Structures are given as structure tokens and as C-alpha cells.
Amino acid sequence: MTDVVATNQTIIVVGGGISGMTAALEATETGKQVILLEKRPYLGGRVSQLYKYFPKMCHPTCGQEINQRRIKMNQNLTVLTQAEVANISGNTGDYTVSVTLTPRYVNNHCTACGECAKAATTEFDDEFNYNMGKRKGVYLPNAMAFPQHYVIDQRLIGTAEADAAKAACKYGAIDLDQQVETLDLKAGAVIFATGWKPYDANKIQPYGYDRFANVITNVEFERLMDPHGPTGGKLLRPSDGKEAKNVAFIQCAGSRDKNHLAHCSRICCMASLKQTNYVQEKFGDDGKSTIYYIDMRAIDRFDDFYQKVQDNPNVSFIKSKVAKVEEDKASGNPVLHGVDTEGYKRYANQHDLVVLATGMEPSVDFKGFPVKIMVNDEGFIEQDDSNGGIFAAGVASDALDVNRAVQHATAAALRAVQVVNQVAGA
Amino acid sequence: MTTAVNQAMVEKYKGNFLKEVTDNVEEGSWVKMCMQCGVCSGSCPLGPHWDHPPQELFMMIRANKREEVLSSTSMWMCTSCYNCVARCPRGLPITHIMHGLAHYSKRMGMKPKHQPTEQFGQMFWDNLTKKGRVNELKLGLGLYFKDGFAEGVKVSMGKQKLGLNMMKAKRMSPMEMLGGHGVKDLSGFHAMLKKAEELEAARVGENTDAK
Ligand SMILES: Cc1cc2nc3c(=O)[nH]c(=O)nc-3n(C[C@H](O)[C@H](O)[C@H](O)COP(=O)(O)OP(=O)(O)OC[C@H]3O[C@@H](n4cnc5c(N)ncnc54)[C@H](O)[C@@H]3O)c2cc1C
Ligand code: SF4
Numbered sequence: 025m026t027d028v029v030a031t032n033q034t035i036i037v038v039g040g041g042i043s044g045m046t047a048a049l050e051a052t053e054t055g056k057q058v059i060l061l062e063k064r065p066y067l068g069g070r071v072s073q074l075y076k077y078f079p080k081m082c083h084p085t086c087g088q089e090i091n092q093r094r095i096k097m098n099q100n101l102t103v104l105t106q107a108e109v110a111n112i113s114g115n116t117g118d119y120t121v122s123v124t125l126t127p128r129y130v131n132n133h134c135t136a137c138g139e140c141a142k143a144a145t146t147e148f149d150d151e152f153n154y155n156m157g158k159r160k161g162v163y164l165p166n167a168m169a170f171p172q173h174y175v176i177d178q179r180l181i182g183t184a185e186a187d188a189a190k191a192a193c194k195y196g197a198i199d200l201d202q203q204v205e206t207l208d209l210k211a212g213a214v215i216f217a218t219g220w221k222p223y224d225a226n227k228i229q230p231y232g233y234d235r236f237a238n239v240i241t242n243v244e245f246e247r248l249m250d251p252h253g254p255t256g257g258k259l260l261r262p263s264d265g266k267e268a269k270n271v272a273f274i275q276c277a278g279s280r281d282k283n284h285l286a287h288c289s290r291i292c293c294m295a296s297l298k299q300t301n302y303v304q305e306k307f308g309d310d311g312k313s314t315i316y317y318i319d320m321r322a323i324d325r326f327d328d329f330y331q332k333v334q335d336n337p338n339v340s341f342i343k344s345k346v347a348k349v350e351e352d353k354a355s356g357n358p359v360l361h362g363v364d365t366e367g368y369k370r371y372a373n374q375h376d377l378v379v380l381a382t383g384m385e386p387s388v389d390f391k392g393f394p395v396k397i398m399v400n401d402e403g404f405i406e407q408d409d410s411n412g413g414i415f416a417a418g419v420a421s422d423a424l425d426v427n428r429a430v431q432h433a434t435a436a437a438l439r440a441v442q443v444v445n446q447v448a449g450a
Numbered sequence: 451m452t453t454a455v456n457q458a459m460v461e462k463y464k465g466n467f468l469k470e471v472t473d474n475v476e477e478g479s480w481v482k483m484c485m486q487c488g489v490c491s492g493s494c495p496l497g498p499h500w501d502h503p504p505q506e507l508f509m510m511i512r513a514n515k516r517e518e519v520l521s522s523t524s525m526w527m528c529t530s531c532y533n534c535v536a537r538c539p540r541g542l543p544i545t546h547i548m549h550g551l552a553h554y555s556k557r558m559g560m561k562p563k564h565q566p567t568e569q570f571g572q573m574f575w576d577n578l579t580k581k582g583r584v585n586e587l588k589l590g591l592g593l594y595f596k597d598g599f600a601e602g603v604k605v606s607m608g609k610q611k612l613g614l615n616m617m618k619a620k621r622m623s624p625m626e627m628l629g630g631h632g633v634k635d636l637s638g639f640h641a642m643l644k645k646a647e648e649l650e651a652a653r654v655g656e657n658t659d660a661k
């Protein structure tokens with residue numbers, strides 16, 4: 025049984041992405057008892073799936089490592105992975121959070137030596153790479169995964185392969201008898217840092233994501249760049265493995281649109297500007313990017329970044345929301361059709377690869393939430409006194425970049441600390 | 451030839467064509483919601499044949515290009531396929547605005563000359579209002595002969611088979627030539643139309659009188 029102490033002075037943080045880690049650490053570093061719940065087998069959330077960060081173009085691992093160190097140093101912080109919130113009840117200062125823990129089948133004796141994985145053969149879609157590649161049923165979810173422990177896919181349990189993996193482990197770290205557990209945890213305040221999911225590109229019918237191999241999304245593009253990704257870090261297009269030297273980016277794919285997400289997802293303009301740097305990084309002057317946009321939204325201090333990209337002769341901007349994408353059968357090239365707002369010229373442009381700058385929607389449907397909280401039309405949690413001791417941190421509150429998400433998470437931690445201070449004082 | 455109403459409208463709106471469209475064109479109040487994304491223009495199957503695609507027309511309205519908009523052939527090209535309406539991220543009823551603009555340009559007497567859609571529209575209206583039922587034989591022949599007698603004979607010969615098939619399928623009767631069928635209360639029907647015309651005239655008048 026997993027043993028966790030929780031009282032009504034505990035703060036529970038749901039979601040272990042950059043926002044959840046920040047909120048949990050900020051709160052625990054003021055001396056509070058904090059439990060961080062993450063449904064994946066590792067922390068870091070969607071940021072861990074990016075290749076590089078704007079604006080400084082550093083690797084996401086650098087911020088991640090600092091947070092991991094802080095987590096290890098704090099005795100008052102309990103981290104539970106593969107932990108999903110099943111229910112929540114109660115009021116400010118007195119909540120009960122029901123958590124379902126799914127087994128990893130590997131305990132913390134694991135040294136990440138990888139012997140168990142060598143004994144395994146069956147492969148499954150790799151969710152870390154947005155299903156673009158395969159991973160084994162015994163696996164480390166990503167190279168930088170924290171905690172650095174292997175995971176055994178539940179679908180292998182009961183097979184000879186699982187037994188072989190167990191036999192291969194020299195440290196006695198594999199426990200195939202682990203069971204699903206449910207915990208009821210007390211908490212004075214609860215922070216939701218459950219983040220986002222990419223808007224489903226299949227719903228944008230005219231862009232043919234479901235029909236054309238060479239139409240991909242911006243989150244998939246990030247994975248192509250990663251040396252540990254499905255192409256080993258090469259910019260190869262899916263249909264024929266050809267180098268994608270002429271890349272089109274379609275902005276607002278599913279955002280700012282009554283038929284899809286009504287809100288501006290706010291980061292996708294910056295994400296595409298950043299991704300033009302990737303094309304340059306791979307192919308130098310042979311790499312060409314074209315951004316099709318309604319208007320570019322490189323908000324406030326990102327304007328410098330935007331200007332630098334504008335100055336790059338290998339990047340063109342076409343002011344037009346693309347009407348539809350077709351495929352040139354012979355070459356497999358996507359063909360973009362539309363009318364350029366500057367001059368109202370009709371175009372039919374071929375590219376090697378199309379990247380849809382899909383936006384962010386909340387990963388959790390808060391509308392059916394078990395206790396009453398304010399949720400806006402876009403599905404994000406609104407800050408409101410009537411939410412009591414429940415707060416949002418990061419993208420659970422709105423489409424934000426990492427910098428803003430982290431600031432927001434710090435504010436959420438402060439609010440939660442105030443609630444448990446009141447409980448303590450009463 | 452522009453109409454008296456046209457002069458009155460120019461006077462009234464004094465260079466604020468967007469307001470004029472908002473007040474008088476069917477669904478015209480939507481024009482200000484356009485964000486110039488261009489997806490409508492790119493989605494129009496007839497797009498390559500338009501002088502100005504919808505997005506451009508909307509910008510021209512804002513830019514006070516009254517003459518150019520109202521005398522344009524563009525909105526007459528709309529076939530009501532609704533592709534643009536389905537895709538517009540702002541939910542503009544573009545198809546309806548196109549028909550609204552076409553109608554308004556006709557009322558202002560600014561419609562383009564020899565525009566086939568406009569000619570057919572008028573022909574259809576005259577045909578329908580005569581008896582309250584469409585006389586397909588006369589309408590069809592009228593359409594074929596709209597560009598003169600010689601051209602009409604040529605087109606009619608070409609469409610001979612279609613006409614015969616329609617007769618066989620009882621979709622058209624040669625007897626229609628002798629007057630044709632109509633509604634039961636024809637004078638009631640005409641009175642109704644007259645009233646509607648009066649109301650419409652009063653509405654425009656009202657607009658014109660207001661400051
Ligand atoms: C293509 C693209 C590129 C981007 N590039 C950049 C960039 O370069 N720079 C930048 O600043 N920003 C960038 N962003 C934005 C950045 O990804 C977000 O700001 C960031 O992910 C927000 O972190 P978060 O912790 O709020 O959410 P997430 O990263 O989504 O983390 C949420 C976590 O909560 C967990 N969770 C969800 N539901 C539950 C549940 N019920 N129970 C338990 N756990 C749960 C999830 O598994 C996840 O680990 C980019 C976004 C996109 C789409
Ligand atoms: S950030 Fe840019 S691409 Fe994303 S929805 Fe807003 S305007 Fe569109």
C-alpha cells in the first residue's frame with residue numbers, strides 16, 4: 025500500500041507539468057505539506073515533449089533539472105506518478121481527493137540500467153512521440169524521465185515477456201503483483217495544473233490531416249527535431265522519408281474560429297516562428313519556411329524574436345488563412361490553396377511538408393467537475409471567490425507560454441498557502 | 451441608370467458606406483465582423499471569375515468604395531454553395547450578404563449591365579408574379595432567347611432533347627404556351643405583392659428621412 029500523510033493543512037497539486045511542479049515547489053518551500061499528483065509515469069508534462077524553448081532557444085531539460093533538484097531537497101513534498109484524480113468533495117479547508125494509482129510494476133530500486141527492456145520484444149505506439157513511433161512494453165518513457173525508473177505496460181502483465189523482464193532485473197526492482205490502488209487524501213486547498221491537449225487536427229476537415237501523410241501538427245514537428253524522437257532528430261517527412269526543406273506553417277489551425285476553438289491559443293504564432301529556426305538549423309540556406317497567417321501575435325516582449333525571423337530571407341510570410349490543402353499525387357507534396365489578403369491574389373503553393381499550428385484546449389473537462397467551480401466558455405478555470413480553496417495554475421487557467429504559466433503557478437501557490445494558513449489559525 | 455433612392459442614400463450617409471450597408475443591406479450588419487482572413491475567397495468555387503472576392507468586397511465597403519461595390523459583377527456570381535459560410539471563422543452569413551448586396555445594387559439602379567444572373571432573376575420574377583406559378587416553358591424559352599433571336603434558335607436546338615425529356619416526365623407541358631396554370635385567387639395574390647412593395651418603399655423612405 026502506498027502510504028501518504030494528508031491533513032486539511034495539506035495542499036494537493038493535480039498535474040505535474042511545469043506549472044504543477046512550480047506550484048508544488050513554491051508552496052512546499054514556504055514549509056507547507058504538499059502532494060503532487062501526476063497521471064503520466066513522469067513529471068514535466070508537455071514541455072518535456074518540446075525540442076527547444078522560445079525565446080531563449082534552450083532545451084526544456086535545463087529548467088526541468090533545476091526543478092528535479094528542488095523536489096529531491098524537499099522533505100515536505102510527496103510526488104505520486106501514475107496518479108489520477110477520480111473524485112473530489114468537500115469545502116475550503118476540508119477537501120477529500122480520491123486518487124487512482126495505476127501500477128508501474130517497477131519500484132524505486134530501479135537504477136534505469138535497462139536490462140529488463142532488453143528482455144522485452146512487443147511494441148506499442150509511443151505516446152511520448154504522439155504515436156509517431158513505437159516503444160517496447162518495458163520502457164523508460166523518455167530519456168530525461170523523472171523519476172528515472174522503467175515502466176511495464178499494463179498490457180504485458182500475465183505474459184511470459186513480463187516474467188522475462190522480471191528475471192532480467194538484477195536489483196529486484198520489478199514487482200508484477202502491484203495492484204491498482206485508490207487513496208482518499210485530505211487537503212485544505214487543491215491546485216489544478218492539468219494543462220492542455222492539442223486541438224484535434226482531424227476536425228479541421230479542409231486541411232486533410234486525416235488524409236495526407238505530409239500534413240502534421242506543431243507538436244509532432246517538435247518530436248521530429250528531438251535526437252531521441254521518431255526520426256532520430258532528422259527533419260524527414262512522413263510519406264517517403266524525404267528531407268523536409270520547404271515547410272509551410274498554417275496559423276490558427278482550429279483557433280480563433282467559431283467552428284473550432286473560439287479563443288486565440290496565444291503561443292502558436294511564437295511556436296511557428298521558433299520552428300522556422302529548426303528548419304534553418306537543419307538545412308541552413310536550403311531550408312525555407314512559409315508562414316500563412318491572419319495576423320502574427322508575438323505578444324509584447326517577443327516582438328524582438330518576431331523581427332529576427334522577419335529579417336531572415338529564408339522565411340516568407342503570406343497573409344492569408346489557407347482555404348484548403350490538396351495533395352499532388354505524383355510527388356506527395358501538399359498543395360495549399362487560398363487568396364493572399366495583400367493584393368487578393370489567388371495561390372496554389374506546393375511544399376514538402378505542412379505544419380498545422382494547432383492550438384491548446386484544456387486537458388480536463390471541468391464542466392462536469394464534481395464540486396462547483398467557475399469555468400469559462402473556452403473550458404478554462406476562472407479565478408473566482410466562489411471556487412473556495414480550488415485554484416488553477418498554468419494552462420488549466422488559459423492558453424499560456426511557459427514563462428506566464430510559471431508566474432501564474434506561483435500566484436496559485438500563494439493563494440493556496442493563504443487558505444491552509446487560515447485552517448491552521450482557526 | 452441610378453434611382454432617386456440612390457441619390458437620397460448618398461445624401462443621407464455622406465461617405466459612410468459601411469453604415470449604409472449595415473442599415474439597408476440584408477445581413478449587412480455582419481460586414482464589420484470580418485477579420486480579413488481570406489478563407490471565404492479561397493473557398494469559393496467561382497472565385498477565379500470574380501472581380502472582387504467576398505473578403506475584398508467587405509474591405510471595399512469599409513473603404514467607402516460605394517460606386518465600385520454597387521456596380522461590381524462580383525456578388526452576382528454567387529451560386530449559394532455555402533462553402534464560405536461553412537468555413538468563415540467569424541460566422542458571417544456571406545452568401546446572404548452577397549444576395550443582399552446584389553439586391554441593393556439593383557434597387558439603387560447601379561447593377562452592372564448585361565449581367566446574366568441579374569437578367570435571369572428579373573425574368574424569373576416577372577414570370578412568377580404574373581400567375582403566381584412559374585411557367586417553365588416560357589421561362590426556359592425566355593432564357594434561351596435573351597441574347598437575340600438567332601442565338602435563341604441555336605440554344606433551343608441544343609436543348610431540344612432536354613425539353614422533350616421534361617415533357618415525357620410531365621415536368622413541363624406544351625400547353626403552358628397558351629397562358630399556363632396559376633394560383634386560385636390571382637387578384638388576392640397581386641394585392642399581396644402590391645402591399646409588400648408599398649411596405650418596402652415605405653421602409654426605404656423611412657430610412658431616408660431619418661437623420
Ligand atoms: C507546439 C507548441 C510549442 C510550444 N513551444 C513553447 C516554447 O517554445 N516556449 C514556451 O514558453 N511555451 C511553449 N509552448 C507552450 C507550453 O507547452 C505550455 O506553456 C506548457 O506546457 C504549460 O505547462 P502546464 O504545466 O500548464 O501544462 P502541461 O504541460 O499540459 O502539464 C499538465 C500536466 O498535468 C497532467 N494531468 C492532466 N490531467 C491530469 C489528471 N486528471 N490527473 C493528474 N495529472 C493530470 C498531464 O499529464 C501533464 O503532465 C508550446 C506549445 C505548443 C503547442
Ligand atoms: S497565437 Fe497566432 S496562430 Fe495561435 S491562435 Fe493566436 S493568432 Fe492564431
Ligand code: SF4
Binds near residue numbers: 483484487491537
Ligand atoms: S471568411 Fe469570414 S472573416 Fe474571413 S475574410 Fe471571409 S468573411 Fe471575413
